[in-house]
Amino acid sequence: MRRALEVLALVAVLVAVWQALHIVGGDVALSSPADTAVRAGEMLASAGFWPHVAETFTALAYALAIAVLGGLAIGLLLGLHRLSGAVAEPILVSLYSLPKITLYPVILLIFGLGLSAKVAFGAIHGIVPVIIFTMGAVRAINPVYFRVSRVMRMTTADRIRSIVLPAALPEIVSGLRVGFSLTLLGVMIGEMFASQQGLGFLIMNAIGLHDVPTMMAVTLLLAVVAVAINAVLLMLDHRLHRRAA
């Protein structure tokens, strides 16, 4: 209960800051919280809005599938095979710090404009943290569990299924949380350039037309959804870490 109140207080503070910035900057800079909310309501009610939502979330779904499944598989392999993991680690860290937007033109050249470019962009953003976290999680597994698995004469597949994955799950979920956020970011940036559909496109379009309320409304809706999903994953994260403690 107290937690909920604190969160509400925080939201209230943020809204107040927002209002203050609006007063300072004027309508041309950012629309007021009230105006934005109204515009957001209008958009949600309009039929033309939802195809864009579908486009974005379709791209997001594909990108997540690649980032999560690919990231888990690669992270698992690198975590279990010590040498490969040690070789790959600095390379992965460098990839993580690389502004992937610099690769954007390459992606466009390879995939052309459209859905596949967005999916590719989202995927390359998300896969790296998932790999890094999964690899870290597997390496951090208490070695005694592996010895138990050998005493029980388990097969490798069984070992991965019954011991490696459950043991590494808390950290893997942390990685999925980061991976989700970054994949969404990648898809959004992708839409800002490579698409005539989707929420990112709507934002770019609104910017071009100097339609500040629309720009902010779409941003707000997106932020709310992103934060909500992240909050759910965070709860899962905490639950798993507590149980493992």
Added chain:
Amino acid sequence: MADVHAELKGVTRVYPAQGRQAEVHALGPVDLTLRQGEFFSVVGPSGCGKSTLMDVLSGLGAPTDGTVTFEGKPVRGDVPDGVGVVFQEDSSFPWLTVWDNVAFGLRRAGVPETEIKEGVAYALSFMGLESFAHAYPAQLSGGMRQRVCIARTLVMRPRLILMDEPFGALDQQTRLLMGDELLRLWRETGATVLFITHALDEAAMLSDRIGVMSSRPGRLIEVVETHWPRERDSRVAASDPFGHITGHLWSLLRTESLKAMGKSPAPESTPEAAKGPAEPRPFKKRPSNRREDAA
């Protein structure tokens, strides 16, 4: 009782040089015979290779030289059927309840669920864990978690149980009580137990025989027989032979421990103590006491 259950002959374990680390001669050569159904402890100074000995015997690690046999068949790098291991640290799976932890091995082996139910219920009640069946290890104390690990091993009905300082993280009183439980378990299952400990009193109290290892590279310098009756518990600590055995173990180990620390033993003050560690030590005579020194 005189059947050979497991045997180590001329076993050594050498870890090859890696990068900047020089080659490590961790163990051996060791000759050791485990009799069917006996309780055998291994004591020795830190770093002498007690855990390596257990690794080799269980099949978790292959020996560099020598042979290991279990129930007549050679053991080399793979854990044979019928061997259970309890590790020094808590190895209970934090993501499973106590029940699922104990059932884990049986489920992996494909045992039907009805049998599992029976076996797990029995193991839990044996170890006093029934009321915690649905708790998670994180909610239990260290001693209870170790009991979960023992229950998980016991439910598989191993014929050879290897334990690497399983009570090391526990306080003395808990250790003594766990020792009693362990003896009860040993009698009920009829398994052979190899028990590694750094606590001499624990070894003296629990075992039929105690193997004393030298400092690294560990070799078996002596095997001490206790002649305790099978129906024993921690209260043997009150008897005289207990003190003698423990004292004997320490006199053997004191020199080895000093060596492990890089110091040479100081010249002893009494003529008795001046004799070298490898020699049999005479005990104070008691009319009813008939001690022999084992080889």
Added chain:
Amino acid sequence: MTRIGWIRLGVVVGAVLLLEVLCRTGVIDPQTVIAPSAMAVALFDLLRSGEMNADIASTLTNVAIAFVAAVVGGFAIGVGLHAVPPLRRAADPLLATYYAIPFFVFYPVLIALFGMNDLPIIVIGFLFAVVAMVINTLNGLDRIPPVLLKTARLMHMGPLNTALRVKLPSAAPYLFTGVKLAVAYAFIGVIAAEFILSTSGLGYSIAYAYNNFDNARMYALMLFIIILVTAVNMAFYVWEQNQMQRRRRPS
């Protein structure tokens, strides 16, 4: 260099060679990706001509300012939050979900607020990097073993002394993680912002080259950024290894 280092070098060189071969033999369309050697040549020419100097300077300056601001500001905020637990509890959900929000959507807002100059770019870089520093600062301060603080009290050390001689060194590994992340995020934030809506800097130049079908320049710039990022990471990595060597217990 260790064996692992050699293997890694081999892997990277192998990958580059493979790309080179695929490009030269035409398996990869030269309109799409140019050969690594061509990229290197283009980069060399570009640097020599000095055309890019202004943009490189601009980007590096922006990154540097954003980075320093994020590290100092993030540290200060982290210390402040740690000292006032109710404030920290209130801020926790914000910190945890901060990176869920796609930042660049705020970019137009920032332009409207600050104008079309370098400031929005720096602010985005700062916003992206600062929370990583805050989170790691909090982490580091949380993990100071209480027994060290008790020891400081037994030695009658005042708050400033304790902070400098006990808290800071103890939290240093985590602070360092924060610094590393701050560098990476500052780079990402600045270059992405330049790419999207700017008229100068490396990010902008890449977008411009792409829009003008100037593959050579585009790839040259990409190569430059890759080298830059890798060099910075390596520098941190080596420094960290040296520092941490002393603290690590022998395994």
